[in-house]
Amino acid sequence: MRLTEISFGQARPIDGYGPGFFRIGGEVLHGAVLVTAGGARIWGGFDETAPLLALEGEVDVLLLGTGASIAHPPADLRAALEARGIGVEPMASPAAARTYNVLLSEGRRIAAALLPVG
Template identity: 60%
Template structure:
């Protein structure tokens, strides 16, 4: 088995997460967040889907981290994103972070919107 070091170049990987926070590219974000290849921001109101709709044309899939437990994303969020041509994959935040990092390392057009664990 060969191991390869993952290189993100200038991309924004999720380094770690814990109770109420995420660490993205070395920076701590408290509470919910949205992260893409080139930016990571605090998501002050997870009911506000405007920052996600601003990603139209930049991403193909949004990973939605639901916190500690798996859950469905809000129907309005899923419908708005799918109407805009963006797929939504919901899962608990821990696997959402891991999946985001793997696909980010492959150069995929993705974003992560995650609620803290």
Template identity: 60%
Template sequence: MPMMEPSDFSGAVPVDGYGPGFFRVRGLLYRGPVLVTERGASDWGGLTDVRPLLDLAGRVDVLFLGMGADIAPPPRDLIAALEAAGIMPEAMNTASAARSYNVTLSEGRRVACALLPL
């Protein structure tokens, strides 16, 4: 699948911080799982809440999946659904996913992250 051209993400929203059970995005505190895109953040229902992730189809090329304090394989059906929608999932621990999202976002790439709390 060809990569899309970078978008203008000059107003993009990075992950400001995180800690045990919380994330801070754009100065707002989120408790529990969170979905962060270039447009902002929202509470997310976790690995079984697939619809908001699939709704990113056409908007993002890569979705960083933060699997908590340690890396763990995401459910195979989740990976298959994302790939079928044209979204490349990258699973890693949550801290790495948040950092990777911020760096990749700053490059103007079409990315999002779905983060499970530490």
């Protein structure tokens, strides 16, 4: 079997997560986070929509991690993002973190907004 090392370039991958935190590029952030190829920041959850809407033109898809299990995002948030050309893919936060890393390694224009687990 041939193994290929994954390169993220200058982008910071999601290294891990646990109860109430995410580790991104070696840095631990507590609470909900917004992760893009350019960096990571604390995110206020579904009540803080401005940073998500500001992704217009920067990303094609937003992976929306809804915590420990999958849930529907607020319909008005989905509609506002899609009106700006941003596709929304809701999934459990662990799955969103893994998917983010795979797509990031492929050079895709993506972001992940993740609610913490546990």
